[in-house]
Amino acid sequence: MIEIKVLVTGNLGYIGSVLTNYLIKKDFEVIGLDNGFFKDYAYVPRTKVSKQMIKDIRTVEIDDIKGINGIVHLAAISNDPLGELNPQITYDVNHKASIKLAKLAKDVGIERFIFSSSCSVYGSYQGGDFLSEKSELGPITAYAKSKVMTEKDLSKLADKSFCPVILRNATVYGVSPRMRYDLVVNNMTGHLYTKGYIEMKSNGMPWRPNIHVLDVCTAFYKCLIAPIDEIHHQIFNVGMNSENYRVKEIADIIASVKKDSEVKCLNLNPKDARSYRVDFTKINDILKFQPKYKVKDGAKEVYQSLEQKKLSEFEIAPYITLKQIKKLMNENKINENLEWIN
Numbered sequence: 001m002i003e004i005k006v007l008v009t010g011n012l013g014y015i016g017s018v019l020t021n022y023l024i025k026k027d028f029e030v031i032g033l034d035n036g037f038f039k040d041y042a043y044v045p046r047t048k049v050s051k052q053m054i055k056d057i058r059t060v061e062i063d064d065i066k067g068i069n070g071i072v073h074l075a076a077i078s079n080d081p082l083g084e085l086n087p088q089i090t091y092d093v094n095h096k097a098s099i100k101l102a103k104l105a106k107d108v109g110i111e112r113f114i115f116s117s118s119c120s121v122y123g124s125y126q127g128g129d130f131l132s133e134k135s136e137l138g139p140i141t142a143y144a145k146s147k148v149m150t151e152k153d154l155s156k157l158a159d160k161s162f163c164p165v166i167l168r169n170a171t172v173y174g175v176s177p178r179m180r181y182d183l184v185v186n187n188m189t190g191h192l193y194t195k196g197y198i199e200m201k202s203n204g205m206p207w208r209p210n211i212h213v214l215d216v217c218t219a220f221y222k223c224l225i226a227p228i229d230e231i232h233h234q235i236f237n238v239g240m241n242s243e244n245y246r247v248k249e250i251a252d253i254i255a256s257v258k259k260d261s262e263v264k265c266l267n268l269n270p271k272d273a274r275s276y277r278v279d280f281t282k283i284n285d286i287l288k289f290q291p292k293y294k295v296k297d298g299a300k301e302v303y304q305s306l307e308q309k310k311l312s313e314f315e316i317a318p319y320i321t322l323k324q325i326k327k328l329m330n331e332n333k334i335n336e337n338l339e340w341i342n
């Protein structure tokens with residue numbers, strides 16, 4: 001069997017730490033590159049990689065990627081609140097550095113470059129119809145805009161020897177060694193466990209597609225092993241049509257995990273106009289990708305993990321990305337450009 005050596009950037013993050021484990025189990029050799037914002041803790045045990053670079057993606061060099069057969073690029077300022085802290089830094093990390101990495105990959109002959117984009121590129125679609133990969137994009141936040149910019153510039157690099165693949169992931173849930181509680185399913189489950197009820201910050205009407213973190217890993221894996229012709233220069237929405245829900249419906253599903261729990265609608269966030277109901281037919285047709293898990297499975301899994309850990313607070317660093325970054329800044333560990341000091 002040919003050994004496949006994959007670089008996973010952002011491998012110490014929420015998706016990356018699950019993906020690392022997943023790929024190692026599939027006999028890949030995984031090389032990790034991550035700046036380590038979350039490196040000092042593990043919610044559940046984490047699998048170590050054969051080579052770990054603690055490095056800022058903005059400073060990646062050709063020597064970092066020599067001898068690698070494929071790249072899964074996850075490293076990013078990974079959500080809207082953090083992305084708004086300094087939009088220019090968001091563009092530098094998410095767009096400029098991604099394109100720099102892709103160009104280096106092309107220069108050294110790495111063919112597969114799988115980019116972790118997001119369904120949030122669809123922005124705010126007030127109608128209820130399904131949005132496909134061909135639908136118009138409408139990114140609202142710096143985070144979503146940075147994903148669109150990267151998608152466009154990656155496409156320009158595609159040719160016979162370079163195969164960028166863009167995965168527009170639904171919102172992810174489930175347990176990870178680097179747990180995030182700012183994702184909708186995980187967050188609502190945290191409320192259910194700590195308070196016994198669910199708080200919904202918006203009015204509950206926006207559409208959100210959802211996917212389990214292990215199913216996302218399967219999508220990346222399928223792109224790593226698919227014949228190049230099937231994935232070359234393709235964009236895939238990653239999720240399942242029946243797992244598109246209005247936020248209120250997500251809350252109701254999660255509440256059903258615990259007897260007699262109620263859903264409270266706070267309506268605090270009327271400015272959050274993001275809403276997208278997404279069509280996942282293409283990835284199913286081309287890559288035979290069918291997620292295994294549903295929101296209720298994820299809510300039960302996250303709830304059990306909270307019970308095991310007896311976690312009384314979850315909306316704190318390191319579980320909320322923005323709070324972790326602010327903590328590192330307050331401790332003078334990182335500067336306003338999100339670089340380590342020293």
Ligand SMILES: NC(=O)c1ccc[n+]([C@@H]2O[C@H](COP(=O)([O-])OP(=O)(O)OC[C@H]3O[C@@H](n4cnc5c(N)ncnc54)[C@H](O)[C@@H]3O)[C@@H](O)[C@H]2O)c1
Nearest residue numbers: 010012013014015035037056057075076078116118169172
């Ligand atoms: N979690 C989701 O619901 C979701 C949905 C769609 C797309 N995505 C995308 O998937 C990717 C991974 O998401 P995640 O949830 O695991 O996020 P995460 O924040 O948990 O992980 C990102 C990792 O990248 C690292 N990183 C940040 N800036 C860096 C830099 N300048 N140099 C090197 N490393 C850096 C962080 O330390 C972290 O370990 C991101 O690109 C994100 O935008 C996530």
